[in-house]
Amino acid sequence: MRFKSLFNLKEHFGELLKGEFLERENRFTAKVLVDGRKARAHVADTGRLRELLKKGAPLILAHNPKGKLDYKLVSVKKGREWVLLNTQVHSKIAERAIREGLLGFKPKEVKREVKVGNSRIDFLVDGELFIEVKGCNLVEFRKCLFPDAPTKRGRKHLQELITLKKKGYSCGILFLAFRNCSCFTPNEKRDSLFAKTFKDALREGVKFFGIKLSFNPETGEILLNSKLKLC
Numbered sequence: 001m002r003f004k005s006l007f008n009l010k011e012h013f014g015e016l017l018k019g020e021f022l023e024r025e026n027r028f029t030a031k032v033l034v035d036g037r038k039a040r041a042h043v044a045d046t047g048r049l050r051e052l053l054k055k056g057a058p059l060i061l062a063h064n065p066k067g068k069l070d071y072k073l074v075s076v077k078k079g080r081e082w083v084l085l086n087t088q089v090h091s092k093i094a095e096r097a098i099r100e101g102l103l104g105f106k107p108k109e110v111k112r113e114v115k116v117g118n119s120r121i122d123f124l125v126d127g128e129l130f131i132e133v134k135g136c137n138l139v140e141f142r143k144c145l146f147p148d149a150p151t152k153r154g155r156k157h158l159q160e161l162i163t164l165k166k167k168g169y170s171c172g173i174l175f176l177a178f179r180n181c182s183c184f185t186p187n188e189k190r191d192s193l194f195a196k197t198f199k200d201a202l203r204e205g206v207k208f209f210g211i212k213l214s215f216n217p218e219t220g221e222i223l224l225n226s227k228l229k230l231c
Contacts, residue, residue, distance in 0.1 A: 003214070003223035003224055004100075004223065005221045005222070005224075006093055006096045006222050006223065006224050007089065007092060007093045007096055007222040008219070008222070009062075009086075009089065009215070009220040009221075011220070012089060013062035013220075014062060015062070016060050016062055016074060016217060016220055017034060017060070017063075017071070018034075018059070018060065018061075019032045019033055019034040019039075019041075019058075019060070019061045019071070020032060020033040020034075020056060020057070020059060021033075021053055021055060021056065021057040021058075022038065022055060023055065024043065024049075024053055025040070027043065027046045028042060028046070029041070029042065029043060029069065030043050030073055032059060032073070034061065034070075034071065039070040039071060040070055040071070041059075041064070041069055041070065041071040041072060041073045042067055042069045042071070042072050042073065043073050043085070044072070044073070044085070044086045044087045044088045045073075045086070045087045045135070045137070047138075047148040048148050048149045049076075049137070049148065050148075051138060052076045052078055052083055052137065057078070058076070058077040059074075059075065059076055060074045060075040060082065060215075060217045061074055062074050072086060072088075073085055073086065074086050075215050075217060081179060081214070082215045082216070082217050083178050083179060083215070084135070084137070084215050084222065085137065087135055089222075090133055090134075091112065091122055091123075091133060094122065094123070094131075094133040094174055094176060095110060095112065095123065097174075097211060098110055098123065098125060098131070098174075102227075103131075103172075103209050107125045108126055109125070109126050110123055110124075111124040111125075114130070116160055116164065117160055117163075119157065119160065121160065121161070128169060128170055129171070129172060130161060130164050130169055130170070130172070131172045131173070131174050131209070132158075132161060132172075132173050132174070133173075133174045133175075133176065134147075134154065134173065134174070134175050134176070135175075136175050136178065136179070136184065137177075137178050137179055138179070138187065139179045139180070139181050142181055142182045142183075143181055143182065143183055143185050144175070144177045144179055144181035144183070144184045144185075144210075144228065145184075145186070145187035146187055146194075147190060147191050147194060148187065148190060149190060149191070150190065150191045150194070151191060151194055154191075155191075155193055158194070158197045158201045159197060161173065161201055162197075162200065162206060165201075165204050170207070171201075171205075171206045171207065172206060172209050173201070173207070173209065174209040174210070174211075175208075175209070175228060176210075176213055177211065177213065177228050178213055178214070179212075180212070181212070183228070183229050184208075184210050184229070184230055185230070185231040186198040186199070208230055210227060210228025210229065211224060211226070211227055212224075212226050
């Protein structure tokens with residue numbers, strides 16, 4: 001079976017390189033090994049990623065011509081899976097999924113980064129449906145979990161969706177799962193406040209959308225595997 005290609009990272013980043021993870025200096029910087037030499041890479045995902053970023057883990061990297069660091073961290077290999085870690089492309093993948101009708105409808109208009117209150121919601125679809133996007137790369141007991149670290153920002157976005165829903169808008173949250181799992185649930189162990197707010201949002205009528213994706217490092221393609229359901 002040939003999975004549907006949603007996005008190509010080679011077209012976005014250019015050449016993709018193989019490397020090896022050494023250590024994480026801080027939230028935004030990792031030490032890596034590329035062609036036998038040590039270098040530094042920008043980490044866009046500020047989550048803990050402890051289950052993924054282990055010494056010796058195979059990496060996919062991209063050149064970082066405009067930044068201070070040598071490379072951008074794109075993906076890490078966990079078992080047989082290549083897990084996308086570059087959050088900078090989440091909105092591009094999500095927009096393609098929305099426009100392709102993967103949420104159950106074909107939109108006529110998709111606006112990005114729409115200002116609401118003191119922050120921005122990722123998408124406004126057809127002038128009436130607000131959608132916030134989150135990437136999920138943590139799996140435990142076959143369940144995809146979000147977040148992998150406490151997120152005040154994520155909770156704030158949910159609260160804004162609840163407010164918009166009460167004002168009469170349609171609202172949804174879209175989870176992009178970059179791991180193989182059976183279903184999704186909020187990570188109450190890592191952030192109980194986010195989990196509570198997520199459940200409150202569903203009770204208020206905020207819609208859950210989820211899709212499972214995989215990454216092919218040879219072609220650079222982000223591939224649609226299937227829809228992701230709630231546990």
